[in-house]
Amino acid sequence: MHLVSRRSLLAGAAALGGAAALAGCGSRAASALERMRADGVARIGIAGERPYGFSAADGSVTGEGPEVARAVLAGLGVGGIEAIQVPFAGLLDGLLAEQFDIVAAGTTITPKRCARVAFSRPDFLAPVAFLVPAGNPHGIRTFDGVRRAGITLGVLTGSAEQEYALSAGVPAEAVRTYDGQSTLFRAVAGGEVPAAALTRISLLDELARNPGTPLQVTPGVAATVDGDGRRSYPVGAFAFRPGDADLRTAFDAGLAELQASGRWLDVVRPFGFGAENVPPADLTTEAICAGNPSV
Numbered sequence: 001m002h003l004v005s006r007r008s009l010l011a012g013a014a015a016l017g018g019a020a021a022l023a024g025c026g027s028r029a030a031s032a033l034e035r036m037r038a039d040g041v042a043r044i045g046i047a048g049e050r051p052y053g054f055s056a057a058d059g060s061v062t063g064e065g066p067e068v069a070r071a072v073l074a075g076l077g078v079g080g081i082e083a084i085q086v087p088f089a090g091l092l093d094g095l096l097a098e099q100f101d102i103v104a105a106g107t108t109i110t111p112k113r114c115a116r117v118a119f120s121r122p123d124f125l126a127p128v129a130f131l132v133p134a135g136n137p138h139g140i141r142t143f144d145g146v147r148r149a150g151i152t153l154g155v156l157t158g159s160a161e162q163e164y165a166l167s168a169g170v171p172a173e174a175v176r177t178y179d180g181q182s183t184l185f186r187a188v189a190g191g192e193v194p195a196a197a198l199t200r201i202s203l204l205d206e207l208a209r210n211p212g213t214p215l216q217v218t219p220g221v222a223a224t225v226d227g228d229g230r231r232s233y234p235v236g237a238f239a240f241r242p243g244d245a246d247l248r249t250a251f252d253a254g255l256a257e258l259q260a261s262g263r264w265l266d267v268v269r270p271f272g273f274g275a276e277n278v279p280p281a282d283l284t285t286e287a288i289c290a291g292n293p294s295v
Contacts, residue, residue, distance in 0.1 A: 043083075044084070044104040045094050045095055046063065047086065050206075068268065089156075124268070127199070131218075153170060156198065189215060
């Protein structure tokens, strides 16, 4: 397992910034995929959020995204990864600024994000849930329920859940944003907000790491998008720059093989994922980007 300290993460970010500046002085001699194969290392972006992409206590970079990326990239002749950690809201900006070449952080595909970056084939399905006080005093089950209850909802800055809440008619002033999921968890635990929305996998992970906290996680639900009644489950994927078509195509082929072989489940089970998180075979990134997910 590749070890990366916080110091090396920061140093890597600085070095990449310099490399990007040099690349701006002339054309690049190789594509991102060719550079990865030549270096034997892929640079990925993570947000330090469990269980998607984070640094373990021993300094190793792990999580669903990095481990799936490792398995796919190994088949492409790339034996290692280097992780650059940035706040969740800065992942796509960092990708486009060439701080890293792949976002491996469980990023949800949305039409708005598709206008900026190119997503891989669906990696996983992750229903949304709500973190609420034990007993769920406001009876929250859906985003529409949040709107009808007239309560403030906590979400991650720039998250799909923020989009879902606004699409469901929750007033913008009733949506409070936070920079990290642990901060979001503490906001509900401390009574700062009466509920928070995130993928159920993430919330269950936070609850398991905070035993005895008088909170509960609601069952997973679909979100209604654009106010037209269509239902959508968050679908996580890897993100690439639009110009790196060869990298995305090769990665997609490797990810498809990993899923079809059943090895994907072996890789992701340690992070709380199971068969229910496998995307339907007929679900495509193109359909999700067009706002027509067939889930």
